[in-house]
Amino acid sequence: MNAPVTPETLNTGTTRRELVVATSVVGGALLVGCSPADILSMGSKVKIGAFGPFIRIAADGGVTVICKHIEIGQGSHAGLAAIVAEELDADWSKVSVEQAPANAKLYANAAMGVQGTGGSSGISNSWPQLRLAGAAARAMFVTAAAGLWKVPASEITVKDSVVSHGPSGKTAGFAELLPAAGKVAPPAAPVLKDPKTFTLIGTDRVRRKDSRAKSTGEAIFTQDVHLPNMLTAVVAHPEKFGSKVASFDATEALKVPGVVKVFQIPTGVAVVAETTYAAIAGRAALKVTWDESKAWTESSDKTAANYRDWAEGKGTLPAKLAWAAFDTRGSADSAPQGKVFEATYDFPFLAHAAMEPLNCVAEIGGGKTKLTSGSQSPTLDQINTAKIVGTLPGAVEVETLNAGGSFGRRANFQSDYAAECVHVAKKIGKGQPVKLVWTREDDMTGGYYRPLTHHRVKVALDNDGFPAAWTHRIVTQSVMKGSPMPTKGIDETTVEGTKGSPYLKATPVVDAQVLIPDLGVPVLWWRSVGATHTAFVMEHTIDQLARLAGQDPVAYRLALYEKAQATRHAAVLKLAVEKAGYGQPAPVGWTRGVAVHECFGSVVAQIAEVRLVDGKPKVGRVVTAIDCGTAVSPNQVAAQMEGGTCLGLSAALFGQITLKDGVVEQKNFDTYRVLRNSEAPTVETHILASSNAPSGVGEPGTPVIGPAVANALLALTGQATNSLPMVKA
Amino acid sequence: MALTLDINGKTTKVNAAPDTPLLWVLRDEVGLTGPKFGCGIAQCGACTVLADGTPVRSCSLPISALEGVKITTVESLGGDHPLQAAWVKHDVPQCGYCQSGQLMSAVALLTINPHPTDDDIDAAMDGNICRCGTYQRVRAAIKDVASSASKA
Numbered sequence: 001m002n003a004p005v006t007p008e009t010l011n012t013g014t015t016r017r018e019l020v021v022a023t024s025v026v027g028g029a030l031l032v033g034c035s036p037a038d039i040l041s042m043g044s045k046v047k048i049g050a051f052g053p054f055i056r057i058a059a060d061g062g063v064t065v066i067c068k069h070i071e072i073g074q075g076s077h078a079g080l081a082a083i084v085a086e087e088l089d090a091d092w093s094k095v096s097v098e099q100a101p102a103n104a105k106l107y108a109n110a111a112m113g114v115q116g117t118g119g120s121s122g123i124s125n126s127w128p129q130l131r132l133a134g135a136a137a138r139a140m141f142v143t144a145a146a147g148l149w150k151v152p153a154s155e156i157t158v159k160d161s162v163v164s165h166g167p168s169g170k171t172a173g174f175a176e177l178l179p180a181a182g183k184v185a186p187p188a189a190p191v192l193k194d195p196k197t198f199t200l201i202g203t204d205r206v207r208r209k210d211s212r213a214k215s216t217g218e219a220i221f222t223q224d225v226h227l228p229n230m231l232t233a234v235v236a237h238p239e240k241f242g243s244k245v246a247s248f249d250a251t252e253a254l255k256v257p258g259v260v261k262v263f264q265i266p267t268g269v270a271v272v273a274e275t276t277y278a279a280i281a282g283r284a285a286l287k288v289t290w291d292e293s294k295a296w297t298e299s300s301d302k303t304a305a306n307y308r309d310w311a312e313g314k315g316t317l318p319a320k321l322a323w324a325a326f327d328t329r330g331s332a333d334s335a336p337q338g339k340v341f342e343a344t345y346d347f348p349f350l351a352h353a354a355m356e357p358l359n360c361v362a363e364i365g366g367g368k369t370k371l372t373s374g375s376q377s378p379t380l381d382q383i384n385t386a387k388i389v390g391t392l393p394g395a396v397e398v399e400t401l402n403a404g405g406s407f408g409r410r411a412n413f414q415s416d417y418a419a420e421c422v423h424v425a426k427k428i429g430k431g432q433p434v435k436l437v438w439t440r441e442d443d444m445t446g447g448y449y450r451p452l453t454h455h456r457v458k459v460a461l462d463n464d465g466f467p468a469a470w471t472h473r474i475v476t477q478s479v480m481k482g483s484p485m486p487t488k489g490i491d492e493t494t495v496e497g498t499k500g501s502p503y504l505k506a507t508p509v510v511d512a513q514v515l516i517p518d519l520g521v522p523v524l525w526w527r528s529v530g531a532t533h534t535a536f537v538m539e540h541t542i543d544q545l546a547r548l549a550g551q552d553p554v555a556y557r558l559a560l561y562e563k564a565q566a567t568r569h570a571a572v573l574k575l576a577v578e579k580a581g582y583g584q585p586a587p588v589g590w591t592r593g594v595a596v597h598e599c600f601g602s603v604v605a606q607i608a609e610v611r612l613v614d615g616k617p618k619v620g621r622v623v624t625a626i627d628c629g630t631a632v633s634p635n636q637v638a639a640q641m642e643g644g645t646c647l648g649l650s651a652a653l654f655g656q657i658t659l660k661d662g663v664v665e666q667k668n669f670d671t672y673r674v675l676r677n678s679e680a681p682t683v684e685t686h687i688l689a690s691s692n693a694p695s696g697v698g699e700p701g702t703p704v705i706g707p708a709v710a711n712a713l714l715a716l717t718g719q720a721t722n723s724l725p726m727v728k729a
Numbered sequence: 730m731a732l733t734l735d736i737n738g739k740t741t742k743v744n745a746a747p748d749t750p751l752l753w754v755l756r757d758e759v760g761l762t763g764p765k766f767g768c769g770i771a772q773c774g775a776c777t778v779l780a781d782g783t784p785v786r787s788c789s790l791p792i793s794a795l796e797g798v799k800i801t802t803v804e805s806l807g808g809d810h811p812l813q814a815a816w817v818k819h820d821v822p823q824c825g826y827c828q829s830g831q832l833m834s835a836v837a838l839l840t841i842n843p844h845p846t847d848d849d850i851d852a853a854m855d856g857n858i859c860r861c862g863t864y865q866r867v868r869a870a871i872k873d874v875a876s877s878a879s880k881a
Contacts, residue, residue, distance in 0.1 A: 073824030073861045207820050214825030215816040217763020217803040221826060224762035232757075257746065276766070277745070277753035355767050355775055355826040355860050404765070404826025405860050440768040635820060639866070643823055646862025669772035669858060678851035680864035 046103050050182035051137040053106045054130060055084060056098075057182075061161055061175030063090040065130075068100045068107035068115060069122040070376055072406040073643070074698040075208055075636035076122035080130060082206040082632055083123070087134030087193060089158035090174070092200055097209050102378035102398035115379040118411045118525070120600035120696025123632055127693050135190035137181075144180035145172060195630065195691055206633035210402075221404050222359045222373045223437070230361075230433040231260060233424045234279040234442070236269040236288050240295035240662040241447055242520050245269060245288060252285035262286065265423040267416075272424065276437055296520025297662035300452055303519065304346055307454035307475040310515055311344070323473075323513040326495045330469070330509030338461040338468065339548055343541060345457070346723040347533045348656035350450035350526055351672060356404020357443040359436055360421035364389055366431035369396045373418055374403025376411035384415035388422045407647065408525040409448060413482045416448065416522075444672055445664040449657055450526035451477040455498075455537045459507075465549025466560065469509035472498055476533070477523045478516050490514060493525065497534030497599060497703075502564035503542055521659065527647055528599055531703035535597040536652075539707030540721060543594070543714055553594050553711065554582060568603045568627050569596050572688055575625035576605040579686050590620060593712025595704045600696025602628040606645070606704045608681065610712035616727050617709055619649060619681040626685065626700065629692035637697050638685035644701025645683050650675035652706030653727050673729070681705075732792055736761070737805040747793035751785075752776045754792050755802060763803035763829040767858070774857035777830035778802045784837040784856070803829035811877065812836055815870035823861035831857045835871050843878045845871070 049056050056064040065081040077097045085095045100107045100115075107115045110125040138158055145163045146153040149170050157164050164171045174181075200206060213219040238244075248269045250262035258278025262271050269288050273279035309315040361372040362385075369389050375381050378400050382393040389396070403410055412418075421436035428434050438446065453476040462468035478491040492499070495514050504510050526532055546556035554577055561570040573596050577583070586592045590609040597604060609620045624641045631637045654673035658665045666672040710721040731742045736759060745754045755761045755778070764787055767775030771786035778787045779801040806813055812835050815821075822828045831854070838845055838853035845853065850868055859867070 071824075073822075075823065208822070210825065211817040211820050211822050212808070212813075214822035214828050215813045215832060216806070216808045217761075217829045219825050220762070221765075223766055224756075226757070226760070226762075275745075275753060275757045277749055277757065280769075353860060355765070355773065355824065355858065357766065403824065405824040407860070437766075440770075440773075639820065639823060639863075642865055643862035646864060647860065650860075650862075668770055669768050670770060674858055674860065675862070675864075676858060677854040677864045677867065680862065682865055 046101055046106055051140070052133055052186070053100070054133045055088070055137050057137070057174055057178055059175060059178065061094070061173050061178065063088065063095045063161065063174070064098050065095060066098050066100045068109070068126070069117040070099065070374060070400050070403060071210065072117065072374065072376065072403040072410070074122065075633065075639055076117075076698070077210065078206055078208045078636060079123045079632040080126055081209065082200055083127060083130040084134040086198055086200045087131045088138045089160070091161040092205060094161065099400050102382055102396075102400065104379040114377065116411060117376045118408065120602075120698040120700065122698070123694045124601065124696060131192050132190050135192050136186045139187045139190050140184040141174060141177050141181045143184045144177050148177070148180055201632050202630065202634065204635055207635055219402055221356055221402050222361060222435075223356055223404070225361045225372055225401070225435060227361070227433040230435055231272050231274065231428060232276045232279045232435045232437055233270050233272045233421070234283045234437055234439065235265065235267060235420060235424070236271065236283050236286050237267060237442060237446065238290045238292075238295070239445070239664070240290070240292055240297060241522065243290040243292045243295040246291040247289045249287040252287070253282040256282040256285055261428070263427055265420065265427070267420050267423070270424045270427070272428065272434065279437065280439060295662055298519075298659065299661055300349060300659040303452055304454065307452070308344065308346070311454055311456035311473040311475050317515070318517065321515065321517055323515050324490050325511070325513050326490055326499045327504055327510050327512040332469070332509060332511060334509060338463055338465070341457075341459045341461070341541070341545055341548055343457050343544065343720065344722060345455040345533070345537050345540070347453040347536070348658065348724065349452045349521065350532070350651055350655045351444050351657050351666070352407040352409035352526055353444060353669075353672060353674060354403070354405030354407055354409060357440050358409070358417040358438040358446070360418045361433055361435045362421045362425035363431045363433045364422060364425040365429035368431040370399065371396065371418060371422070372399040372401060374401045374406070374410060375415075375418060376406055376408075377415070380413065381415045381418045384419050385422050388419060389426060407527040408529070412448060412524060440669070441667045444657075444667055447522035448524035449521065450532055451479065451523040453533045455533065457537060457541050459541065459545060461545065461549060465551060466563070467503065467507040467545065470504055470507045470512070472510075472512040474498065474514045476514070476516065477519055477521075479523050479525050479529070481518070491516065493530045495534070496530035497597065498538060500598070501538050502561055502566035502569055503538055505566070506560040506563035527644070528699040528702040531597060531599040531699070532651065535595070535599070535703035536707045536710065536724070539595040539597060539704070540710045540714070543711040544720055547714070557594070557596060569598065572596065572603045572605040572625040572627050575686055575688055576607050576623050579625065579684065580607040580623035582607060591712045591716040593708040593710065593715065595708035595711060597700070597704050599700050599703065602626055602695040602697065602700040604641070604700045604704050606708045608705060608708040608712055610709050610716070612716065617653065617713060618679070619705070619709055622681045622683045622705065622708070624683055624685045624701070625688060626697075627688040627690060628697050628700070629690050629695045631687045632694055634687055637687055640697045641685040641701040642683040644699065645705045646675050646680050648702040648705040649681065649709065652709060652724055653679070654725050656725050656729070671729070732796060734792060734795055734800060735798065736800045737802060743792065745792060748791045751778070751787040751790045751792050751795060751800070755787060761802050761804050765826055765829060767827065772858075773827070774830040774834065775827045777833045777857065779833055779837055782837060782840060784834045801833070803832055806832065806836065810836070811874045812839065812870065815873045819866045819870045819873065821863050821866040821870050823863055827857060827859045831859065831867055835867070839871070839874060839878070844875050
């Protein structure tokens with residue numbers, strides 16, 4: 001162990017035991033078994049104080065929680081800090097948050113083995129780790145006070161950063177006790193609180209720490225970085241994926257005032273200038289001839305048609321492409337006699353289109369290798385940077401800033417845009433800062449989309465109207481191509497949500513298969529990943545089956561959940577039903593649609609009220625119930641339900657990236673329509689009471705609204721929705 | 730040829746070419762990074778600032794058109810503006826990137842219309858995209874300030 005992290009060794013990750021041990025030991029002891037060379041090879045040098053890698057306490061008693069996860073809007077910085085503050089009994093109003101540097105050894109995601117923010121795992125993977133860290137620090141203060149006051153530690157209490165001994169009336173703040181507490185050996189097995197005694201977690205007091213900075217313009221994003229002597233680069237990219245530079249003419253570009261250099265890099269031609277505007281203007285004046293001999297030139301209409309044919313058994317599959325079963329049960333011989341339902345569903349490519357276009361700052365040379373960016377996977381960026389520069393990952397310093405959204409785009413195995421910035425900065429050299437700016441057009445046409453996907457479903461009902469035999473075919477690209485993370489067998493992200501569905505569990509005969517073609521269009525996870533399509537297919541299909549069976553969609557689902565023993569699904573649906581007043585008629589003019597889906601360990605039920613305005617769906621009230629285990633910050637759980645619903649609704653109503661002969665047709669928000677304020681629903685969030693550990697929140701709110709709206713439209717018009725987006729351009 | 734602009738009440742000489750969009754002058758030359766680059770074609774509103782009180786998309790407005798115009802950015806609000814207080818109270822921001830623009834559109838709305846209807850809010854705020862989906866809290870914060878104003 002303790003070998004340098006390389007893509008080859010990442011698969012091993014960090015074991016759960018290692019993490020528990022590492023996190024139960026704070027202070028210098030954490031370095032035991034981890035030589036300085038290892039630290040250097042695995043991450044930037046980190047100065048660890050007396051309370052370990054996650055907690056710093058200042059001379060004035062102020063507590064800083066160091067967050068290993070990036071804040072991309074999901075609000076986890078507040079939750080992470082609250083976990084520490086709860087166990088430490090710190091004064092929440094004086095707790096601040098700091099972003100951790102990149103260091104895979106200290107700050108790995110327990111679910112990944114590398115430092116990464118994704119999979120809605122920020123709070124859940126940190127839950128045991130930060131509770132232990134907070135409890136250990138608390139114990140150090142208690143031990144210090146007991147020693148100073150010569151009283152039993154068991155009689156000491158801590159509240160709001162004040163340590164007290166009731167019988168003697170002695171009290172002291174963290175500041176006063178800090179010198180002594182810092183010298184106490186951290187306990188080997190810190191005692192955690194009984195969750196019933198939590199006073200901060202689960203309360204409305206756990207609010208964002210960054211709202212003010214984000215309301216004044218003071219919050220700094222990569223786009224805002226201005227360093228002395230900094231240059232700005234934009235890159236001319238080909239309009240077709242897989243094209244290479246054949247030649248370029250920089251004559252006119254170099255005439256643009258402020259343009260400093262124009263040169264070729266692996267992904268295109270970089271225009272480097274003194275200002276962003278000069279770089280953009282320089283690129284506009286640049287002439288590039290592209291070699292398209294290996295370019296992807298297929299139209300997405302053709303791709304979708306191929307997918308449909310393959311799922312139907314028509315046409316010939318490309319070489320090496322074969323169907324793989326992901327759920328098989330029962331015997332096809334026991335063919336049912338009841339009604340048969342058949343449907344196909346088509347989903348387009350989707351761009352993440354976060355508000356901050358992709359960007360990165362790099363300083364390379366002169367003894368320095370530094371990245372400044374908002375990355376979900378900083379330690380992968382270290383590895384990819386090290387390969388380009390020719391150094392060790394640990395020599396790559398990474399400063400992680402807020403990202404202006406991401407939705408998965410800033411977690412890329414190839415570190416695509418960061419690597420591009422490193423290539424430019426390496427060429428500039430001498431450690432001179434270079435900010436790479438992708439314009440919106442670069443961002444939207446640059447690939448790494450949610451894959452275009454096709455589903456084909458055939459369900460035979462039994463005499464009671466429930467599924468007796470379920471045949472399911474999915475055709476979609478894998479987002480795990482080039483992944484250093486383990487992928488045994490089928491890429492689970494292609495089928496998750498259909499695989500594991502309570503509806504399949506409740507069906508005696510299942511034949512579910514996936515076909516995973518390799519296209520020249522780069523794809524990536526997009527908030528809620530496989531569920532972006534599987535939730536729609538399963539939930540919209542179930543409503544159509546309920547209609548076929550002549551049953552109410554809620555009652556139909558509850559019956560299937562009982563068959564599948566899906567108690568959490570049943571519980572959230574019942575909660576949503578109660579809060580939405582489902583037993584009463586919907587408000588006049590509105591039609592309700594229901595959907596339920598489990599992903600990232602949480603289950604979400606939504607009941608959406610929908611009406612048609614000028615023939616297009618308008619969504620009003622959306623009652624949401626979620627089982628996410630312990631809700632550390634109910635306010636931010638609600639924020640994620642609101643935001644996830646908007647992103648999911650935006651995709652369902654408007655979202656699509658299309659290719660014409662390989663060229664992406666949507667370049668900016670004028671052609672890639674997204675949800676606007678007047679189109680946003682009012683989301684009510686109800687959190688199921690739970691004493692379980694926290695589960696995912698950032699993504700589970702995204703995939704449910706699409707099918708809920710489709711189901712409302714089904715009830716309203718009798719028409720199913722078989723392709724997205726609902727509102728065609 | 731230097732132009733003189735009135736930015737947040739300060740007379741500011743800028744050296745950029747006259748056809749340069751205001752956004753890049755604010756961000757790269759003046760050092761005001763509150764207004765953000767989001768689309769470059771006046772579609773997303775992240776770059777919104779006020780020009781004589783009217784919300785404008787600074788990414789698409791050349792500085793040559795702005796001499797003698799009072800330009801106001803989010804930085805001028807000072808941090809304790811009622812809308813900023815409401816933004817914090819409601820925890821409106823998520824990623825935060827669009828919020829400077831959202832706030833400036835809201836400031837302009839309440840300045841001319843202290844008691845906006847839902848339709849007024851829709852009309853005033855539809856030019857500001859938020860991909861995190863903070864829209865409902867944006868609306869709640871605006872209404873909160875509007876209702877406080879009516880009590881005062």
